[in-house]
Amino acid sequence: MTAQPAQLAHPLRSQRLNQLTHQPHSRLDALVKSHDPFASPERFARFVAAQYLFQYDLERLYNDPALVALIPDLPARCRLQQARLDLADLGLAIPEGDEAIRSRSLGLGAALAWLFVSEGSKLGAAFLLKRMPALGLSETFGARHLGEPEGGRAQGWKSFIATLDGVELDERQEREAEAAAIAAFERFTEHLERCFA
Numbered sequence: 001m002t003a004q005p006a007q008l009a010h011p012l013r014s015q016r017l018n019q020l021t022h023q024p025h026s027r028l029d030a031l032v033k034s035h036d037p038f039a040s041p042e043r044f045a046r047f048v049a050a051q052y053l054f055q056y057d058l059e060r061l062y063n064d065p066a067l068v069a070l071i072p073d074l075p076a077r078c079r080l081q082q083a084r085l086d087l088a089d090l091g092l093a094i095p096e097g098d099e100a101i102r103s104r105s106l107g108l109g110a111a112l113a114w115l116f117v118s119e120g121s122k123l124g125a126a127f128l129l130k131r132m133p134a135l136g137l138s139e140t141f142g143a144r145h146l147g148e149p150e151g152g153r154a155q156g157w158k159s160f161i162a163t164l165d166g167v168e169l170d171e172r173q174e175r176e177a178e179a180a181a182i183a184a185f186e187r188f189t190e191h192l193e194r195c196f197a
């Protein structure tokens with residue numbers, strides 16, 4: 001038997017995905033900061049555009065009946081509308097999203113992994129929100145998509161993780177989940193590069 005890498009040996013799927021995406025997350029964090037999104041509302045608007053495009057990719061998943069059956073508050077977790085309103089507050093046009101990506105059909109493992117990345121990004125959002133007063137922005141103007149989710153940030157994450165860890169997946173779906181978590185980080189990176197180009 002070949003030894004499994006330690007990161008893929010954790011009994012909890014959420015922990016495995018967490019460890020697997022540690023590096024992509026660090027790279028993305030550094031990339032966000034390299035674009036200096038807190039220098040001005042105009043620069044922050046570009047970051048919001050990337051968030052909008054990522055939520056656009058995910059909107060169908062957030063409303064997928066099979067996934068909503070697992071996570072009843074899933075549709076309310078999507079932040080597309082908040083990002084749209086933020087762009088309007090900031091005076092930036094809504095960028096054109098990618099219909100092909102949002103319309104493709106994903107297996108359960110992959111779908112949950114994309115949601116894992118999107119839901120996880122709400123944790124970092126709490127830190128980003130602290131920078132907003134300096135820009136004259138808040139969770140009711142320009143930075144709505146970073147706002148505290150209904151029921152609380154920690155609780156929302158805990159309940160999502162409980163579902164993610166409780167779902168049974170076969171080996172193939174498990175591998176698809178891992179690949180999808182990495183792909184979701186790559187996708188956000190593409191949006192970021194496009195919006196700051």
Ligand code: HEM
Pocket residue numbers: 018021025028029032116117118119120121122123124125127128184185188
């Ligand atoms: C598109 C996806 C994501 C983006 C764009 C993103 C972005 C960020 C950024 C920019 C920070 C730094 C905030 C600061 O220091 O001011 C951060 C921190 C954080 N993020 Fe993410 N993140 C994403 C996904 C995730 C995921 C999937 C998780 C959890 C599994 C996560 C958990 C955290 C946590 C706990 C922090 C707090 C500080 C830390 O531990 O590094 N994020 N995120």
